[in-house]
Amino acid sequence: MDAEADGLPPAPPQASGMDLAARRRLFISQPSTLATRRQQAVCVRRAHKMYGGGKNPNIVLDGLNMTVPKGAIYGLLGASGCGKTTLLSCIVGRRRLNSGEIWVLGGRPGSRGSGVPGPRIGYMPQEVALYGEFTMRETLIYFGLIAHMSRSDIEDRTEFLLKLLNMPNGSKFVKNLSGGQQRRMSLAVALLHEPELLILDEPTVGVDPVLRQSIWDHLVKITNDSHTTVIITTHYIEECAQAHVIGLLRGGKMLAEESPHFLRQQYNADSLEDVFLKLSVMQNMGKRRRSSIAQEIVEQVTVPAISNPALDISDEQHAAEISGEFGDNISMSSAARDPITTTAPAAPPLPPADETPTSFWYNLQVMQKHHLHALIWKNFLWMMRNVGIMLFIVGLPVVQILLFCYAIGHDPTGLKIAVSNHEMSKEMVEEQFCPVARGCHQSMLSCRYIDMLVRNKSMVVNYMADDEAAYDEVRRGRAWAALVFQPNYTSALVERTEMGRYAENDTIEESDLGIRMDWTNQQISTLMYRDLQYTFLDFVQVILAECDVNPKIGTVPTDFKEPIYGYRNPNFTDFAAPGVILTIIFFLSVAITSGAMLIERNEGMLERCLVAGITGTEILLSQVVTQFTVMFSQTSFVLIVSFYFFELTLVGNVWLVVALCILNGLCGMCFGFVISCAVDTERTATYVAMGSFLPIVMLCGIIWPIEGMYPLLQSITLFLPLTKPTESLRSILQRGWDMSYPTVYYGFISISAWVVVFLVLTILLIKFKKG
Numbered sequence: 093m094d095a096e097a098d099g100l101p102p103a104p105p106q107a108s109g110m111d112l113a114a115r116r117r118l119f120i121s122q123p124s125t126l127a128t129r130r131q132q133a134v135c136v137r138r139a140h141k142m143y144g145g146g147k148n149p150n151i152v153l154d155g156l157n158m159t160v161p162k163g164a165i166y167g168l169l170g171a172s173g174c175g176k177t178t179l180l181s182c183i184v185g186r187r188r189l190n191s192g193e194i195w196v197l198g199g200r201p202g203s204r205g206s207g208v209p210g211p212r213i214g215y216m217p218q219e220v221a222l223y224g225e226f227t228m229r230e231t232l233i234y235f236g237l238i239a240h241m242s243r244s245d246i247e248d249r250t251e252f253l254l255k256l257l258n259m260p261n262g263s264k265f266v267k268n269l270s271g272g273q274q275r276r277m278s279l280a281v282a283l284l285h286e287p288e289l290l291i292l293d294e295p296t297v298g299v300d301p302v303l304r305q306s307i308w309d310h311l312v313k314i315t316n317d318s319h320t321t322v323i324i325t326t327h328y329i330e331e332c333a334q335a336h337v338i339g340l341l342r343g344g345k346m347l348a349e350e351s352p353h354f355l356r357q358q359y360n361a362d363s364l365e366d367v368f369l370k371l372s373v374m375q376n377m378g379k380r381r382r383s384s385i386a387q388e389i390v391e392q393v394t395v396p397a398i399s400n401p402a403l404d405i406s407d408e409q410h411a412a413e414i415s416g417e418f419g420d421n422i423s424m425s426s427a428a429r430d431p432i433t434t435t436a437p438a439a440p441p442l443p444p445a446d447e448t449p450t451s452f453w454y455n456l457q458v459m460q461k462h463h464l465h466a467l468i469w470k471n472f473l474w475m476m477r478n479v480g481i482m483l484f485i486v487g488l489p490v491v492q493i494l495l496f497c498y499a500i501g502h503d504p505t506g507l508k509i510a511v512s513n514h515e516m517s518k519e520m521v522e523e524q525f526c527p528v529a530r531g532c533h534q535s536m537l538s539c540r541y542i543d544m545l546v547r548n549k550s551m552v553v554n555y556m557a558d559d560e561a562a563y564d565e566v567r568r569g570r571a572w573a574a575l576v577f578q579p580n581y582t583s584a585l586v587e588r589t590e591m592g593r594y595a596e597n598d599t600i601e602e603s604d605l606g607i608r609m610d611w612t613n614q615q616i617s618t619l620m621y622r623d624l625q626y627t628f629l630d631f632v633q634v635i636l637a638e639c640d641v642n643p644k645i646g647t648v649p650t651d652f653k654e655p656i657y658g659y660r661n662p663n664f665t666d667f668a669a670p671g672v673i674l675t676i677i678f679f680l681s682v683a684i685t686s687g688a689m690l691i692e693r694n695e696g697m698l699e700r701c702l703v704a705g706i707t708g709t710e711i712l713l714s715q716v717v718t719q720f721t722v723m724f725s726q727t728s729f730v731l732i733v734s735f736y737f738f739e740l741t742l743v744g745n746v747w748l749v750v751a752l753c754i755l756n757g758l759c760g761m762c763f764g765f766v767i768s769c770a771v772d773t774e775r776t777a778t779y780v781a782m783g784s785f786l787p788i789v790m791l792c793g794i795i796w797p798i799e800g801m802y803p804l805l806q807s808i809t810l811f812l813p814l815t816k817p818t819e820s821l822r823s824i825l826q827r828g829w830d831m832s833y834p835t836v837y838y839g840f841i842s843i844s845a846w847v848v849v850f851l852v853l854t855i856l857l858i859k860f861k862k863g
């Protein structure tokens with residue numbers, strides 16, 4: 093026996109084997125429903141939103157429906173933490189629902205051409221979200237420019253709003269305003285451009301009752317006069333009595349969405365607090381089951397009249413939906429005040445919202461001139477207001493390069509040696525006097541050699557009574573080396589030179605200068621070793637020359653001719669300078685940009701600007717423009733100090749040096765953007781910047797040649813941002829190479845690639861980072 097014959101309803105489509113595509117078509121919203129949704133100022137359907145995931149998700153919105161008719165004041169009420177701010181940020185397009193549908197002013201938030209986020213909305217977030225360093229007027233100018241208002245309009249509105257909100261003189265700095273005044277200032281920003289939809293998150297906190305009333309009067313006036321729609325959240329439930337509609341939000345659902353007057357009547361309550369209490373108790377007891385509620389509503393509910401004529405829609409086709417928690421199947425004409433139950437089957441889950449365009453090129457196309465103008469104006473104003481910080485930022489690299497040039501790479505001087513010279517008499521040792529004979533004299537040659545050490549290498553000599561005393565000086569850390577000359581050192585040395593291969597072994601032994609050193613300090617001991625050797629060669633050559641013998645006899649038989657590149661006596665400063673210059677520019681750029689973006693984010697300004705229609709790409713570009721000027725000044729100062737004042741080696745083209753340094757600064761800026769977008773606090777940003785500093789300095793061949801690194805590191809280091817540019821800069825500075833050399837252009841290619849990588853990462857983070 094079949095179901096119909098049995099008087100049973102027909103089998104559901106699933107049961108009849110309907111294919112998936114056909115079933116899905118059922119879920120597509122019908123045009124008439126869509127049209128009515130789009131007529132509302134805001135329409136939210138089956139909104140689900142949760143934070144976190146896994147086993148313990150925090151479900152904030154749980155199938156919530158909300159309808160805000162155009163021209164109404166909608167009071168959104170709910171306990172702290174119930175999800176009001178989350179709902180508002182989904183409405184303004186700053187957060188996305190996990191599922192469900194939102195229509196704002198006829199479009200989907202964030203979709204092309206919807207104007208949301210954008211100037212159609214005025215948003216006052218819960219936090220103050222204003223720049224403390226700006227005056228009230230400057231704040232309003234900034235947001236007026238973002239909204240593309242003319243200067244005269246901005247001025248007129250500024251006068252009006254300051255008066256309306258009873259604010260002090262507009263030239264006062266925001267940071268000097270009281271907490272309540274700052275919130276009023278924040279409200280003024282939202283009201284400034286007379287948006288179609290005002291979203292105010294607790295605008296009356298900290299405002300005295302008289303002013304609170306005048307704010308409400310103004311809201312009522314703008315909804316009447318210009319059909320502005322207002323959504324307002326507040327903790328003062330009773331002040332919502334003045335709203336046209338209130339929505340009571342609890343447990344992720346709307347408990348009710350009606351006029352305050354109707355709610356009080358319906359629940360036989362003296363106050364809205366009572367209504368909320370009753371509804372909450374009922375929700376807790378689970379009495380309000382969906383079916384019974386629907387029944388109850390169909391029987392009893394009549395939609396209250398909304399005083400605003402804009403809401404008075406008499407035509408069925410334009411009927412406003414006031415849905416409460418009941419979805420689309422219950423729709424009421426506010427004019428007829430009769431409930432109309434649609435005959436459509438229970439609405440299925442809604443299809444996913446339209447994808448919003450997120451590509452880089454889309455963002456570039458939609459960049460607006462007036463946004464960039466406002467942002468760049470604001471960035472420079474911020475710099476002017478923080479002159480101390482800016483001077484510090486620009487001056488810091490100069491100090492750093494000065495420190496480098498003065499502190500690094502110079503040969504140590506005043507190194508102490510202890511000498512036990514058996515050619516000297518006891519008196520000579522006591523008087524610390526070693527007689528030096530000049531010319532072709534072969535007497536007391538030990539004194540002559542030591543004299544050269546003192547004069548040419550600035551060594552400090554201490555003559556000791558015997559060998560052990562000299563060694564003891566080294567053991568006690570009072571000298572770096574102990575030198576021992578045998579009693580007949582001079583004659584043995586002369587004999588060794590003259591006899592050559594026929595010299596006796598004893599003669600050779602006696603002519604040796606015995607040296608014991610403290611080798612613990614690699615730099616000092618290497619330099620001392622070098623100086624003792626080189627000075628000896630010089631000493632022999634001088635004597636040979638004075639005795640009319642070819643000085644070459646006294647040298648090692650190698651002939652170091654004129655260098656192809658560099659100088660005979662290379663110094664560490666020239667080796668380290670390219671890397672150090674690039675590191676200073678890179679990391680200061682990281683610091684300034686990560687700081688600038690984080691200030692913006694942490695003061696809540698970023699959120700506010702994004703809701704005003706500014707895109708992440710515009711913010712990024714404006715920061716690139718402003719921070720570039722800072723970085724350019726830093727780079728210029730560093731180069732001037734290094735090459736003009738300290739005359740570090742610069743053989744190649746100076747413009748190549750400038751170009752590479754600026755590209756490197758740009759790369760640092762972009763890395764700073766990545767950090768500021770990836771982390772949430774300045775402290776974490778500092779850790780990341782510091783954490784990346786040392787590896788880059790150690791691995792990029794700045795302080796030690798890459799050829800000396802562990803083989804695996806050698807391959808890794810090639811992919812780091814400063815490795816190739818350092819090699820490139822070194823070759824330009826010291827070899828004078830140009831762009832025809834691969835070493836040079838690899839540096840440019842590498843740094844440019846990093847700029848692109850960091851920029852793309854930043855844009856992706858701005859676009860997709862949660863929260």
Ligand SMILES: Nc1ncnc2c1ncn2[C@@H]1O[C@H](COP(=O)(O)OP(=O)(O)OP(=O)(O)O)[C@@H](O)[C@H]1O
Pocket residue numbers: 143144150152170171172173174175176177178179218863
């Ligand atoms: N970014 C976030 N990540 C994780 N959880 C969040 C986030 N933002 C909000 N929440 C959580 O979502 C819930 C709702 O927060 P929301 O700020 O929307 O509440 P609210 O009703 O505006 O509260 P209040 O009136 O105190 O401002 C809270 O439990 C909160 O802890």
